[in-house]
Amino acid sequence: MANIGEQSGTTYLLAVGTKKGLWLGTSADRANYVFTGPHFLMNEIPSIGIDTRNRKTRILVGVRSEHWGPTVSHSDDLGETWTEPENGAITFPQDTGAALERVWQIQPDSEGSPGVVWAGCEPISVWKSTDGGEHFELNRGLWDHPHRPEWGAGFGGAAAHTVLPSPTDPNTIHIAMSTGGVYRSTDAGATWEARNKGISAGFMPDAEPEFGQCVHKIARDPNNPETLYAQNHHGVYRSDDNADTWNSIADGLPTDFGFTMLTHPRRSGTAWVVPIMADSERIPPGGQLAVHRTDDAGASWTRLSDGLLEPDFNVVLRDAAAVDTEEPAGVYFGTRGGTVYASADEGISFTAVLTQLPDVLCVRAAVVEL
Amino acid sequence: MGLEGPGGREPDVAEVNVLIPSLLRPTAGGQEGLRLGVDPGGSTVAELLDAIGAQYPLFNRRVRDETGALRRFVNIYLDGDDVRRLDGLKTRVAAGQEVMVIQSVAGG
Numbered sequence A: 001m002a003n004i005g006e007q008s009g010t011t012y013l014l015a016v017g018t019k020k021g022l023w024l025g026t027s028a029d030r031a032n033y034v035f036t037g038p039h040f041l042m043n044e045i046p047s048i049g050i051d052t053r054n055r056k057t058r059i060l061v062g063v064r065s066e067h068w069g070p071t072v073s074h075s076d077d078l079g080e081t082w083t084e085p086e087n088g089a090i091t092f093p094q095d096t097g098a099a100l101e102r103v104w105q106i107q108p109d110s111e112g113s114p115g116v117v118w119a120g121c122e123p124i125s126v127w128k129s130t131d132g133g134e135h136f137e138l139n140r141g142l143w144d145h146p147h148r149p150e151w152g153a154g155f156g157g158a159a160a161h162t163v164l165p166s167p168t169d170p171n172t173i174h175i176a177m178s179t180g181g182v183y184r185s186t187d188a189g190a191t192w193e194a195r196n197k198g199i200s201a202g203f204m205p206d207a208e209p210e211f212g213q214c215v216h217k218i219a220r221d222p223n224n225p226e227t228l229y230a231q232n233h234h235g236v237y238r239s240d241d242n243a244d245t246w247n248s249i250a251d252g253l254p255t256d257f258g259f260t261m262l263t264h265p266r267r268s269g270t271a272w273v274v275p276i277m278a279d280s281e282r283i284p285p286g287g288q289l290a291v292h293r294t295d296d297a298g299a300s301w302t303r304l305s306d307g308l309l310e311p312d313f314n315v316v317l318r319d320a321a322a323v324d325t326e327e328p329a330g331v332y333f334g335t336r337g338g339t340v341y342a343s344a345d346e347g348i349s350f351t352a353v354l355t356q357l358p359d360v361l362c363v364r365a366a367v368v369e370l
Numbered sequence B: 001m002g003l004e005g006p007g008g009r010e011p012d013v014a015e016v017n018v019l020i021p022s023l024l025r026p027t028a029g030g031q032e033g034l035r036l037g038v039d040p041g042g043s044t045v046a047e048l049l050d051a052i053g054a055q056y057p058l059f060n061r062r063v064r065d066e067t068g069a070l071r072r073f074v075n076i077y078l079d080g081d082d083v084r085r086l087d088g089l090k091t092r093v094a095a096g097q098e099v100m101v102i103q104s105v106a107g108g
Helices: B022-028 B045-055 B057-063
Strands: A010-018 A021-027 A033-039 A044-051 A058-065 A069-075 A102-108 A117-122 A125-129 A159-165 A173-178 A181-185 A215-220 A228-232 A236-239 A271-273 A291-294 A302-304 A321-323 A331-334 A340-343 A351-354 A360-369 B015-019 B033-037 B074-078 B098-103
Touching: A010 A033, A010 A058, A010 A331, A010 A340, A021 A044, A021 A351, A033 A351, A044 A117, A058 A102, A069 A102, A069 B057, A102 A159, A117 A173, A125 A159, A159 A215, A173 A215, A181 A215, A331 A360, A340 A360, B015 B045, B022 B057, B033 B045, B045 B057, B057 B074
Parallel strands: A044 A102, A044 A360, A321 A360, B015 B098
Antiparallel strands: A010 A021, A010 A044, A010 A360, A021 A033, A044 A058, A058 A069, A102 A117, A117 A125, A117 A159, A159 A173, A173 A181, A215 A228, A228 A236, A271 A291, A291 A302, A321 A331, A331 A340, A340 A351, B015 B033, B074 B098
16 A cells, blocks of 8 residues: 655645544545555444644544543554553543543644644543544533533434534533533533524424434534534524524425534535434435535525435435535545545535544544655 | 563463453453463452453453443453453452453444
């Protein structure tokens, strides 16, 4: 297999975490990739963070062995070598009586907060690192939250799966958990408030509870940090008031179920989802996989499927989709059937760049200078 | 109680041998087995793991979570008996006994 470091200049990096290892690809054109892998063979890779701040590239991965447990490793040489802190990057303090089960999210903060990396984990917890992801500290405000006894577990486990620090206000962080819903802190993580008004929970007696929703993924508008998008366990929503209230934007989609939500790296109003038929029918509608894109903040949606293999009866999991920062934006996603697609034109056309992998759990993409 | 070095010293009566599964040997200095001194009255499995963990923290994290519990799909046998059927990690190990750490069946 070719050495990933043999390319030079502007290079597109694609990281694919699966149930049985990590694949890393580089490309000059976002269609033809050279992949290495599997790294971490027989370990699931549920989370990847690519930190390109300060002109350096650090790949962070959540790693989990069914036998040997979870951990976090990082590489500063595009996967040539990996470092795992001996005592663990994420370990629960003894007084919690808890043990880390899985790292669901690794999210580098914005350019203005160098070294800050967030993690979302199972059991439901949020963590912050200030040393680039080598050591994380448990967020006590969320850990000690009075709602905790009532948070539940979705099919995949009880986790804080999304952490969205605001790029303009270091005190504001939004998180999403399944099940529990969206929570927001406006005091740098000291306290957290449930922010689910307008989001339904059809699986609960109260259709619109304060919390308890099964929000699958949230994403932030690139220019208006108070505008957020949510793909719910049935329901697609937008908030324009920092998550205080949510309104449905599901009209125009074939179904309101799905796991992913992507926003554009620069353009407001553009978002992508991958609809799944229903909670009770977890396949692409009719077995025809398609991405749907809005360019008007959810008022209308366009079905995009050029280049996608048909039929396909696999779902796209919540973190198995990503965008890059190039112009036009690249869109990437992988299926539980092990196919990974890349689009260099914002989803108008896709190329299958990997096939027949194990279940794809996480996809991340970045533009790096080699 | 303490962990003996990887040298080729002959075992004596105050030691136990802990066999390391091949997948974990990179976390334990590449060794197939570790010889540990035990207290006169024996040491618990947890104490043996603590001693190994002081030198090889990665090995310890692979075998136990941060609460100290044995990971679900890791088994430890004492002279052929699963310690879960004895007294768990509190099972006492006497000098001359053999402790085997091994992965269980898991995954798909």
